[in-house]
Amino acid sequence: MTSIDTERTITVTVNGVPREATVPVRRLLSDALRHDLGLTGTHVGCEHGVCGACTVVVDGAPVRSCLMLAVQVDGAEVRTVEGLAREDHQGGQVLHPVQEAFRECHALQCGFCTPGFLMTIAAGLEARDNAEELTEDEVEDMVGGNLCRCTGYANIKKAVHHAAAAMKDADA
Amino acid sequence: MKPAPFRYADPSSLGEALAVLSDEGAKVLAGGQSLLPLLSMRLAAPATLVDINRIPGLDAVEVTADGVTVGALVRHDALLRHEGASAVQPLLARATANVAHPAIRNRGTTVGSIAHADPSGEMTSVFALTDGSVTVATTAGSEVVGWRDFFVGPLETSIPAGAVVTAATFPALPPRSGTAFAEVARRKGDYAVCGAGVVVTLSEDRRVERVLASYVSVGLTPEVHDLTEAVAGSPVEKADWAAAGALARTLVDPDTDIHASADYRRLLVGVLTERTLADAAAEAAGRAA
Numbered sequence: 389m390t391s392i393d394t395e396r397t398i399t400v401t402v403n404g405v406p407r408e409a410t411v412p413v414r415r416l417l418s419d420a421l422r423h424d425l426g427l428t429g430t431h432v433g434c435e436h437g438v439c440g441a442c443t444v445v446v447d448g449a450p451v452r453s454c455l456m457l458a459v460q461v462d463g464a465e466v467r468t469v470e471g472l473a474r475e476d477h478q479g480g481q482v483l484h485p486v487q488e489a490f491r492e493c494h495a496l497q498c499g500f501c502t503p504g505f506l507m508t509i510a511a512g513l514e515a516r517d518n519a520e521e522l523t524e525d526e527v528e529d530m531v532g533g534n535l536c537r538c539t540g541y542a543n544i545k546k547a548v549h550h551a552a553a554a555m556k557d558a559d560a
Numbered sequence: 561m562k563p564a565p566f567r568y569a570d571p572s573s574l575g576e577a578l579a580v581l582s583d584e585g586a587k588v589l590a591g592g593q594s595l596l597p598l599l600s601m602r603l604a605a606p607a608t609l610v611d612i613n614r615i616p617g618l619d620a621v622e623v624t625a626d627g628v629t630v631g632a633l634v635r636h637d638a639l640l641r642h643e644g645a646s647a648v649q650p651l652l653a654r655a656t657a658n659v660a661h662p663a664i665r666n667r668g669t670t671v672g673s674i675a676h677a678d679p680s681g682e683m684t685s686v687f688a689l690t691d692g693s694v695t696v697a698t699t700a701g702s703e704v705v706g707w708r709d710f711f712v713g714p715l716e717t718s719i720p721a722g723a724v725v726t727a728a729t730f731p732a733l734p735p736r737s738g739t740a741f742a743e744v745a746r747r748k749g750d751y752a753v754c755g756a757g758v759v760v761t762l763s764e765d766r767r768v769e770r771v772l773a774s775y776v777s778v779g780l781t782p783e784v785h786d787l788t789e790a791v792a793g794s795p796v797e798k799a800d801w802a803a804a805g806a807l808a809r810t811l812v813d814p815d816t817d818i819h820a821s822a823d824y825r826r827l828l829v830g831v832l833t834e835r836t837l838a839d840a841a842a843e844a845a846g847r848a849a
Contacts, residue, residue, distance in 0.1 A: 413568035533661025
């Protein structure tokens with residue numbers, strides 16, 4: 389018999405850590421990450437899928453977290469901006485190559501849109517073979533779904549190339 | 561900007577889904593890339609959401625020499641990357657590449673986009689252009705519905721409440737044919753101000769035999785326009801594609817909205833038709849050789 393609910397307890401692995409939350413079924417994934425799990429790095433902009441600020445990676449693919457219900461990620465793996473940097477040997481943190489590239493190329497100003505860009509680009513670059521040359525079309529397709537109202541896109545596109553080159557070197 | 565309360569079920573079989581869908585005010589949730597914004601803006605407030613994402617077997621792309629059948633849970637991105645599907649019907653990859661952005665394509669489903677029946681959708685247009693059909697499941701069984709009987713109006717289809725569209729079938733590209741798809745949008749991946757998909761078929765002696773076109777964001781429901789008469793019998797290298805574009809402009813009935821006037825859309829129909837037909841004809845000539 390199918391269970392029909394207004395509230396559910398979900399288990400989801402977020403940035404490698406299993407988490408549990410009891411949520412109303414209408415809770416958007418973006419809100420569940422921020423309110424129920426306390427991960428406020430995921431930003432909420434338009435809440436209808438246009439701005440891309442809330443982009444997170446679900447089971448390996450970047451998606452708009454405002455266009456998914458929290459109950460839909462029950463059993464899934466979610467990666468948010470908090471999961472990009474990794475720990476180094478001294479207990480400090482090492483930025484992800486895409487984060488490093490954003491700093492290097494001045495690809496952010498106010499930073500509101502940045503988590504969404506970082507997740508889209510990190511997933512995009514990790515999914516491709518960075519030994520192959522990154523075309524301008526590919527870069528535009530990758531970042532075209534995210535809105536930035538401060539810096540413009542020139543430096544963001546530069547950062548994608550910068551990060552791809554760093555990831556290629558790391559692979560080599 | 562939060563959905564109104566609803567009840568939620570994520571059944572693990574089609575039979576269970578159909579049982580829950582028999583409740584009044586129940587709605588199917590597949591990719592959710594159109595439905596979730598409607599819920600958040602409270603333009604839709606279903607009593608029950610029936611999430612079909614956990615039903616096994618609905619995520620297959622089946623390719624035969626006759627065409628491509630796409631299951632209800634196949635994401636746009638999976639169809640875009642399916643080489644077998646685009647070999648049999650190249651319009652599938654060409655159109656899905658124009659659907660929104662990667663993050664939307666990763667989640668949104670091709671069948672859901674067709675069932676949503678938005679005349680500004682790429683896949684509704686290509687579904688019509690390829691003479692597609694959907695498989696509709698109800699508690700009474702399953703039936704195949706052709707595209708002409710499927711679209712009723714903007715965001716409205718003929719399928720009864722409580723039904724699930726389980727698959728869409730896109731017939732194969734005929735021999736000696738070529739296709740093209742192009743659109744004009746304010747920003748790459750945005751809703752198109754106007755888009756065009758075309759199929760050009762040549763005769764054995766490389767003359768234009770048939771020209772079909774379908775448009776995006778033009779008219780209330782997807783339509784297929786036969787432009788053959790403007791160029792019929794012309795050798796493919798000498799066909800007057802501008803004449804076909806001019807004919808197309810007389811056949812369409814676009815609307816004015818905040819993004820473009822009806823006149824501008826009609827102009828774009830002419831320009832995109834001429835451009836895409838030249839590309840499609842070159843491809844058809846290559847395949848006919």
